[in-house]
Amino acid sequence: MARDKVITKDRPLDEREASILQAIIYEYITTGKNVGSRSFVHKYSLAVSPATVRNIMYDLESLEYLRQPHKSAGRIPTDKGYRFYVNSLLDSYDYSMKDREISVKEEAIKREVQLDKIFYVITKMLSGESHYAAVMLTPKFDFTVVKRVVLVPLDNDEILFILITRTGMVLTKKVVISSNVTQDDLHAYSKYLTGELCGYAIHEIKEQIFDRLRNEQMPGIDKEMALDIAQLAVSEYEEPNLYIEGIENLLKIPEMVEEDRLFSLLSIIEDREILRRIMTQTLETEGIRTLIGHEIDEEKVRGCSMVSASYKIGNKLVGAIGVIGPTRMDYEKVVPLVDYTGKVVTELLTKVSK
Amino acid sequence: MARDKVITKDRPLDEREASILQAIIYEYITTGKNVGSRSFVHKYSLAVSPATVRNIMYDLESLEYLRQPHKSAGRIPTDKGYRFYVNSLLDSYDYSMKDREISVKEEAIKREVQLDKIFYVITKMLSGESHYAAVMLTPKFDFTVVKRVVLVPLDNDEILFILITRTGMVLTKKVVISSNVTQDDLHAYSKYLTGELCGYAIHEIKEQIFDRLRNEQMPGIDKEMALDIAQLAVSEYEEPNLYIEGIENLLKIPEMVEEDRLFSLLSIIEDREILRRIMTQTLETEGIRTLIGHEIDEEKVRGCSMVSASYKIGNKLVGAIGVIGPTRMDYEKVVPLVDYTGKVVTELLTKVSK
DNA sequence: TATTAGCACTCGGCCATAATGAGTGCTAAT
DNA sequence: ATTAGCACTCATTATGGCCGAGTGCTAATA
Numbered sequence: 001m002a003r004d005k006v007i008t009k010d011r012p013l014d015e016r017e018a019s020i021l022q023a024i025i026y027e028y029i030t031t032g033k034n035v036g037s038r039s040f041v042h043k044y045s046l047a048v049s050p051a052t053v054r055n056i057m058y059d060l061e062s063l064e065y066l067r068q069p070h071k072s073a074g075r076i077p078t079d080k081g082y083r084f085y086v087n088s089l090l091d092s093y094d095y096s097m098k099d100r101e102i103s104v105k106e107e108a109i110k111r112e113v114q115l116d117k118i119f120y121v122i123t124k125m126l127s128g129e130s131h132y133a134a135v136m137l138t139p140k141f142d143f144t145v146v147k148r149v150v151l152v153p154l155d156n157d158e159i160l161f162i163l164i165t166r167t168g169m170v171l172t173k174k175v176v177i178s179s180n181v182t183q184d185d186l187h188a189y190s191k192y193l194t195g196e197l198c199g200y201a202i203h204e205i206k207e208q209i210f211d212r213l214r215n216e217q218m219p220g221i222d223k224e225m226a227l228d229i230a231q232l233a234v235s236e237y238e239e240p241n242l243y244i245e246g247i248e249n250l251l252k253i254p255e256m257v258e259e260d261r262l263f264s265l266l267s268i269i270e271d272r273e274i275l276r277r278i279m280t281q282t283l284e285t286e287g288i289r290t291l292i293g294h295e296i297d298e299e300k301v302r303g304c305s306m307v308s309a310s311y312k313i314g315n316k317l318v319g320a321i322g323v324i325g326p327t328r329m330d331y332e333k334v335v336p337l338v339d340y341t342g343k344v345v346t347e348l349l350t351k352v353s354k
Numbered sequence: 355m356a357r358d359k360v361i362t363k364d365r366p367l368d369e370r371e372a373s374i375l376q377a378i379i380y381e382y383i384t385t386g387k388n389v390g391s392r393s394f395v396h397k398y399s400l401a402v403s404p405a406t407v408r409n410i411m412y413d414l415e416s417l418e419y420l421r422q423p424h425k426s427a428g429r430i431p432t433d434k435g436y437r438f439y440v441n442s443l444l445d446s447y448d449y450s451m452k453d454r455e456i457s458v459k460e461e462a463i464k465r466e467v468q469l470d471k472i473f474y475v476i477t478k479m480l481s482g483e484s485h486y487a488a489v490m491l492t493p494k495f496d497f498t499v500v501k502r503v504v505l506v507p508l509d510n511d512e513i514l515f516i517l518i519t520r521t522g523m524v525l526t527k528k529v530v531i532s533s534n535v536t537q538d539d540l541h542a543y544s545k546y547l548t549g550e551l552c553g554y555a556i557h558e559i560k561e562q563i564f565d566r567l568r569n570e571q572m573p574g575i576d577k578e579m580a581l582d583i584a585q586l587a588v589s590e591y592e593e594p595n596l597y598i599e600g601i602e603n604l605l606k607i608p609e610m611v612e613e614d615r616l617f618s619l620l621s622i623i624e625d626r627e628i629l630r631r632i633m634t635q636t637l638e639t640e641g642i643r644t645l646i647g648h649e650i651d652e653e654k655v656r657g658c659s660m661v662s663a664s665y666k667i668g669n670k671l672v673g674a675i676g677v678i679g680p681t682r683m684d685y686e687k688v689v690p691l692v693d694y695t696g697k698v699v700t701e702l703l704t705k706v707s708k
Numbered sequence: 709t710a711t712t713a714g715c716a717c718t719c720g721g722c723c724a725t726a727a728t729g730a731g732t733g734c735t736a737a738t
Numbered sequence: 739a740t741t742a743g744c745a746c747t748c749a750t751t752a753t754g755g756c757c758g759a760g761t762g763c764t765a766a767t768a
Contacts, residue, residue: 051711071719072720073719
């Protein structure tokens with residue numbers, strides 16, 4: 001009669017407990033209401049009585065998977081509960097993308113030519129599909145492949161360095177020089193640099209090509225000057241960009257605009273460094289990553305979860321995408337969506353930069 | 355004894371009525387609470403009794419400057435009231451910018467080199483200073499002056515058209531051509547176009563230069579082809595961009611997150627066309643423009659006001675900036691701020707494009 | 709021994725009621 | 739024309755009662 005199952009706080013759940021926990025969390029995620037034993041049993045036509053469920057709930061509460069917002073109020077999941085739920089999802093989740101129903105409008109993406117528009121569109125799409133807010137950390141430019149270099153005089157001591165990538169993206173950078181160069185010089189430099197750098201990714205250029213070129217003989221033009229300019233321009237390419245879209249979706253979620261949570265939201269919008277930090281961590285880990293509630297280690301942000309994934313160019317991790325929502329997020333939909341989108345982005349970028 | 359001042363709904367206010375109306379609106383703007391006769395008289399140490407104020411309030415209500423949210427609840431301004439208030443402000447407002455205390459960090463702006471970053475910074479700054487949301491409609495590219503044109507081959511049938519402006523801004527555009535051109539051809543074209551277009555603003559080029567050039571003799575190169583490419587590229591320069599920053603400021607204002615208003619906010623964020631329309635109207639009117647409440651002729655947007663101003667390059671109106679906030683906005687601060695910022699932008703852009 | 713029925717108890721939500729207090733409109737006195 | 743006085747209004751707040759959904763415990767049951 002005595003229920004003595006709970007000996008330690010960390011014992012594994014038996015099968016029935018696990019499935020009931022999952023069902024409870026599912027119920028809470030979909031309805032947003034505390035789930036109580038009686039109506040729960042009724043709604044799911046369980047073969048056990050409410051009392052049994054109560055007992056199980058009691059155990060689950062001791063084990064810290066559930067909690068009561070107040071006495072006699074049904075149970076809601078704790079972060080640990082969500083974590084359990086998400087992990088089960090991940091265990092059973094088929095990463096092979098088969099019978100995928102999510103409609104990532106790949107066509108819409110492929111029609112875009114400017115890379116930065118692609119990033120915008122993907123972020124927008126991800127927020128649209130998920131109905132939460134979406135984030136994208138764009139790739140470091142290090143992995144774009146050079147097609148052509150053009151130098152253009154601006155002022156006496158300023159040159160505009162234009163780098164055209166294989167994908168037709170145009171990066172520009174002002175470079176300040178000390179000595180005078182003529183327009184003809186610049187033209188020769190452009191030709192030289194284009195010839196030497198074309199076909200290499202920027203990181204390769206930084207790491208190897210410059211060194212090699214400096215050791216080569218090159219008659220006719222002032223090679224050093226050309227290399228100086230290029231090196232200066234290439235050295236400090238901007239930080240990866242952070243796109244955030246769909247904040248308005250979060251405003252539509254009642255629990256997110258409740259007094260205290262609104263503050264979390266504000267922090268997310270205002271202090272982009274928080275997100276940048278999180279996304280940079282994601283960038284460093286292959287595959288999907290979920291952060292639930294307090295697992296987002298930011299004082300200012302509470303009651304929020306993130307599902308994020310890194311993406312690659314070739315087999316090098318270069319960026320990350322993610323979805324932000326309330327802890328009570330529809331993980332079951334969002335996890336595959338983010339996973340899938342990540343793969344689409346990988347495929348797309350890989351294709352486009354080869 | 356009988357108060358028979360109100361004969362028509364549009365009679366002008368006498369001095370005392372006007373000053374009391376202004377004070378009431380000021381009080382409401384700063385506190386956000388309904389203002390009632392007794393405490394109002396007390397707070398402002400008026401030389402009249404609450405009863406007198408009540409009588410005046412009664413008149414002002416008949417004249418539709420004030421209204422009662424409900425019986426026995428003090429008065430709050432109507433849109434007409436705000437309009438009166440703002441107009442008085444504008445009347446007495448000194449446009450000469452003397453003894454200005456607003457800290458628009460001009461230095462921060464001048465340090466930026468990329469024009470699009472400048473736009474971003476200005477918008478951000480305007481939202482920061484006003485504590486509301488800020489909008490900026492960027493100038494049409496029509497008014498930027500060409501410094502140099504570079505054509506670069508991308509594919510067999512694609513050319514990248516690069517236009518460098520006098521300010522060092524780089525605009526790029528993919529152009530698809532039918533016949534084949536060699537790299538040497540493109541080089542010649544680039545030289546030709548740079549020579550002919552340099553120093554002209556894009557709108558001049560569109561309107562006059564092309565026509566002139568087509569009638570000129572030009573030995574040696576396939577002038578027509580070059581002009582076709584340029585005309586194609588220049589013809590459809592993108593829509594002016596719309597920056598919105600500081601939405602988070604609006605989330606901090608209690609009355610903006612009240613259930614129904616939140617919807618207005620969402621509309622503003624989601625449906626950028628609304629704002630674009632408003633800003634485009636502003637662009638067409640010189641100087642400052644205020645839209646109060648219903649004057650924003652958009653069903654979806656309610657309870658919001660906008661203060662906006664157009665800015666110029668030289669003496670041609672090219673863009674607009676603005677601030678969005680609740681109807682109960684601190685017009686007294688925002689109006690000069692927007693006015694001043696508009697002038698700074700004008701000055702800045704004019705200098706930079708001459 | 710695990711499950712369940714039964715029951716006392718809890719507590720948020722809802723409703724009605726009442727008290728409070730800031731405010732108004734009207735009237736008569738100044 | 740202004741104001742004092744007064745009756746009246748009404749949002750807000752507090753109070754208490756009740757309902758319903760929920761729990762925890764215990765004893766009965768399969």
